[in-house]
Amino acid sequence: KNQVEQSPQSLIILEGKNCTLQCNYTVSPFSNLRWYKQDTGRGPVSLTIMTFSENTKSNGRYTATLDADTKQSSLHITASQLSDSASYICVVSPSGGSYIPTFGRGTSLIVHP
């Protein structure tokens, strides 16, 4: 069964600090991996997408990495801000076009002033 595991489950950091969130997956064959950000009381919004051939992709202070050989991804947040407080969800899609993505359970990040 396709699985996506995220760690840590929750994280508390001080404003201005960096942090890294992890995602391990067993989805195969692999199409792409997305990181979504979900603010409290809102739906998730896509931050980045990575395909098999991509190792790293940035979106402002967010940098995602992908190691397709070990089936691991990370999301690095630089110089955190209070607005980064949210849940971050890793979503992996299998290839084939008609298959459904598998969602991780998310990492809850709290940034304290």
Add this chain to the structure above:
Amino acid sequence: DVKVTQSSRYLVKRTGEKVFLECVQDMDHENMFWYRQDPGLGLRLIYFSYDVKMKEKGDIPEGYSVSREKKERFSLILESASTNQTSMYLCASSLIPTDNEQFFGPGTRLTVL
């Protein structure tokens, strides 16, 4: 601007009531999805639809049904609400194929008493 709207942000119903949750997207997307989100469990797929009048069961369809009479509208129906259906319900839409980015609505927090 991409938009997915859900009929209610908060809903309180009694056990045994029939509940309708409605979702509308204005992006002409073929795919539409219904998820429920519970603390510690992440998003779980209830049903999805890849075309008008077409539907497929997700991971947890028991106790739910869906209707898609028009491309832009996807309804989730709880035939006889139970307390274990108290949850946050999120609707999403995407272009075909299903590994495309999903655009989420704001969610409906349903409480069944």
